[in-house]
Amino acid sequence: MPLNMIVCCKQVLDPEAPPASFKIDPSTNKVIPPPGVPPVVSPFDEQAVEAALRIKDQQGGKITVLSLGNNLLRDVVKKPLSMGADELILLEDEAFEGGDSWSIANALATAIKKIGEYDLIFCGRQAADWDAGQVGTGIAEILGIPSVTVAKKVEATDGKAKVERVISDGYQVIEVTLPALITVSNELGEARYATLKGIMAAAKKQPTVWKPADIGLEPSQIGTAGRRAKLLKLFQPVKEGKCEIIEADTPAEAGTKLAAKLREAKVI
Amino acid sequence: MAENKGIMVYGEIVDGKISSITTELLGCGRKLADELKEDLSCILVGDKLGDAPKQTVAYGADKVYTAEDPLLKEYQTDSYVAVMEKAAKDLSPKIILFGQTSVGRDLAPRLAFRLGASLSMDCMELSIDPGTKLLHQTRSVYGGNARATFTSEIFPQMATVRQKAMSPLAPDESRKGEITPIKVELDPAKIRTKVLETVKEEVVGVKLEDAQAIVAGGRGIGGPDGFKQLEDLAKVLKGAVGASRPPCDNKWVPDTMQIGLTGKIVTPELYIAVGLSGASQHLAGCSGAKNIIAINKDPEANIYKEARFGVVGDWKQILPAFTEKVKELLAG
Ligand SMILES: Cc1cc2nc3c(=O)[nH]c(=O)nc-3n(C[C@@H](O)[C@H](O)[C@H](O)COP(=O)(O)OP(=O)(O)OC[C@H]3O[C@@H](n4cnc5c(N)ncnc54)[C@H](O)[C@@H]3O)c2cc1C
Numbered sequence: 379m380p381l382n383m384i385v386c387c388k389q390v391l392d393p394e395a396p397p398a399s400f401k402i403d404p405s406t407n408k409v410i411p412p413p414g415v416p417p418v419v420s421p422f423d424e425q426a427v428e429a430a431l432r433i434k435d436q437q438g439g440k441i442t443v444l445s446l447g448n449n450l451l452r453d454v455v456k457k458p459l460s461m462g463a464d465e466l467i468l469l470e471d472e473a474f475e476g477g478d479s480w481s482i483a484n485a486l487a488t489a490i491k492k493i494g495e496y497d498l499i500f501c502g503r504q505a506a507d508w509d510a511g512q513v514g515t516g517i518a519e520i521l522g523i524p525s526v527t528v529a530k531k532v533e534a535t536d537g538k539a540k541v542e543r544v545i546s547d548g549y550q551v552i553e554v555t556l557p558a559l560i561t562v563s564n565e566l567g568e569a570r571y572a573t574l575k576g577i578m579a580a581a582k583k584q585p586t587v588w589k590p591a592d593i594g595l596e597p598s599q600i601g602t603a604g605r606r607a608k609l610l611k612l613f614q615p616v617k618e619g620k621c622e623i624i625e626a627d628t629p630a631e632a633g634t635k636l637a638a639k640l641r642e643a644k645v646i
Numbered sequence: 647m648a649e650n651k652g653i654m655v656y657g658e659i660v661d662g663k664i665s666s667i668t669t670e671l672l673g674c675g676r677k678l679a680d681e682l683k684e685d686l687s688c689i690l691v692g693d694k695l696g697d698a699p700k701q702t703v704a705y706g707a708d709k710v711y712t713a714e715d716p717l718l719k720e721y722q723t724d725s726y727v728a729v730m731e732k733a734a735k736d737l738s739p740k741i742i743l744f745g746q747t748s749v750g751r752d753l754a755p756r757l758a759f760r761l762g763a764s765l766s767m768d769c770m771e772l773s774i775d776p777g778t779k780l781l782h783q784t785r786s787v788y789g790g791n792a793r794a795t796f797t798s799e800i801f802p803q804m805a806t807v808r809q810k811a812m813s814p815l816a817p818d819e820s821r822k823g824e825i826t827p828i829k830v831e832l833d834p835a836k837i838r839t840k841v842l843e844t845v846k847e848e849v850v851g852v853k854l855e856d857a858q859a860i861v862a863g864g865r866g867i868g869g870p871d872g873f874k875q876l877e878d879l880a881k882v883l884k885g886a887v888g889a890s891r892p893p894c895d896n897k898w899v900p901d902t903m904q905i906g907l908t909g910k911i912v913t914p915e916l917y918i919a920v921g922l923s924g925a926s927q928h929l930a931g932c933s934g935a936k937n938i939i940a941i942n943k944d945p946e947a948n949i950y951k952e953a954r955f956g957v958v959g960d961w962k963q964i965l966p967a968f969t970e971k972v973k974e975l976l977a978g
């Protein structure tokens with residue numbers, strides 16, 4: 379049976395950028411984007427797209443991608459389209475800036491209500507920038523549908539989904555009634571690459587852009603005005619960083635010396 | 647509505663005992679409660695709680711609420727959220743703390759959204775603002791590259807806490823506490839999930855979370871064979887083997903060996919990082935180790951910023967001699 383699926387994808391600063399390039403502007407509590415490193419679709423969200431695509435490969439269906447932000451880069455947010463998603467809706471407005479998990483989940487859930495039909499909603503287990511891991515569950519709660527978090531496998535049949543949920547010492551197989559929201563983890567496996575055909579098709583597709591008013595959101599519900607959690611401070615932890623490098627004529631000797639050093643320092 | 651008062655810890659039970667994160671939450675909750683001059687309570691949910699309520703008193707709880715029901719045998723979002731929603735509304739705590747565990751990650755956000763409260767996930771530091779008496783919640787963001795402090799004026803103020811970030815109190819069996827069962831009224835028809843199966847990875851030897859020595863391998867190990875050499879070293883050290891994410895993603899080792907932000911949090915005495923670069927998301931899981939030792943061929947690798955001792959070079963040429971010498975030293 380073909381399914382209607384929605385995937386929420388967030389544009390984030392590349393989480394794999396070298397840690398040394400990470401800088402904060404303390405006066406604005408904002409991260410300074412590292413020069414020359416373009417933003418990406420949050421990796422778990424790409425895997426959420428992959429989870430939806432695997433179901434679409436099996437039984438057909440439609441995948442709508444939803445991204446919320448401001449000044450979203452088209453090349454970035456269109457990536458799920460080039461992987462095989464069908465439609466892209468952007469919730470794009472300055473007013474969305476400075477929101478919290480609550481206001482963001484509320485905006486996404488409101489947009490999903492406007493989309494109307496859905497069997498499965500996918501999110502990443504957590505966004506690779508603020509690492510909250512709340513928005514997916516929040517959307518499910520607002521929509522009044524069940525959720526299964528941290529999935530590594532999702533199959534859908536007969537109005538139900540069978541989900542493998544990662545737990546710290548293994549996994550659980552959970553059956554959930556549809557419609558449901560699933561958050562996806564990296565154990566699902568790598569997301570597929572965009573094909574050339576996909577990239578060309580994506581280039582031709584224009585995303586639909588919704589402003590807060592288009593989905594009936596009041597200014598008091600979004601961004602800084604709509605938040606329940608207040609950010610007081612964003613800062614970088616101080617690191618001392620004084621590593622003693624053990625040197626020797628050969629690597630094997632260095633290994634032996636390292637062991638001796640650990641004994642001397644009473645580490646072993 | 648009643649005035650929100652007191653700190654409540656959501657307790658977890660593993661193999662009949664309160665889990666280590668629960669004792670850590672009670673330790674942290676005790677401090678916050680004393681500062682606010684309010685009570686610390688612990689809520690336990692399950693089908694058979696056994697001795698666990700008494701244990702939570704020994705670890706610092708003034709009050710224990712128990713929700714026992716056959717329907718609560720396994721964690722399920724719908725049933726557990728329903729129990730916690732009722733408890734939060736009836737008992738009106740000011741603060742609710744959870745562990746950043748498989749359960750806490752799932753339960754806390756769902757409950758926060760149901761209660762209309764706010765929540766900070768994976769906190770490493772909690773404190774009471776001396777002026778406003780509000781909870782300040784500091785958590786790691788940007789994969790561990792930064793920290794952010796949040797607060798909220800909406801009650802209950804909720805937080806999940808990173809494992810091993812807080813210290814438990816020494817248990818005191820003579821402490822007195824009040825244990826109160828709470829009524830559970832669950833409608834099975836409203837539980838929209840079913841656990842079909844639970845598959846647990848067998849652990850041979852020391853558990854990663856408990857190990858005092860860990861040998862962790864990264865992408866640079868190159869395959870499952872390399873990990874056998876790490877195992878040899880771990881055996882000599884009576885420790886365990888862990889990994890960064892790529893070896894798990896590549897199926898060289900089981901997923902349960904992943905250490906980091908989205909894997910296990912470990913705080914051993916000795917952490918030997920081999921062929922891993924020290925990405926912030928990995929360090930999030932091991933930076934609490936007493937002594938980090940790095941073996942990497944890239945002298946610029948970020949891991950050297952966290953390490954106490956290091957060797958630069960190909961691990962394949964360094965590790966055998968290192969293991970040999972360690973064996974000799976430990977034997978003698
Ligand atoms: C300048 C600035 C100020 C901020 N101020 C505050 C503040 O005052 N209080 C506060 O609590 N937070 C604040 N934040 C952080 C806040 O915006 C977080 O993004 C929010 O808390 C959600 O957490 P998360 O992004 O980690 O999402 P998660 O909860 O980790 O996201 C889980 C999943 O939900 C989906 N999702 C999340 N966001 C989007 C999106 N935008 N578009 C599409 N899908 C999405 C994705 O599938 C994602 O994988 C601020 C951020 C900035 C940049």
Ligand SMILES: Cc1cc2nc3c(=O)[nH]c(=O)nc-3n(C[C@H](O)[C@H](O)[C@H](O)COP(=O)(O)OP(=O)(O)OC[C@H]3O[C@@H](n4cnc5c(N)ncnc54)[C@H](O)[C@@H]3O)c2cc1C
Nearest residue numbers: 864865866890891906907908909921922923928943960961
């Ligand atoms: C939201 C999010 C969550 C994440 N969670 C986690 C997590 O929980 N845990 C985790 O580990 N990662 C996590 N990651 C991934 C993380 O960002 C890094 O990609 C990952 O940790 C890199 O693993 P690595 O160091 O093994 O690989 P690489 O960064 O590729 O490093 C390999 C290292 O091996 C060295 N090397 C290669 N060959 C040799 C040799 N022969 N001898 C010696 N050294 C050699 C290289 O110099 C290099 O430094 C997460 C990422 C995101 C976005």
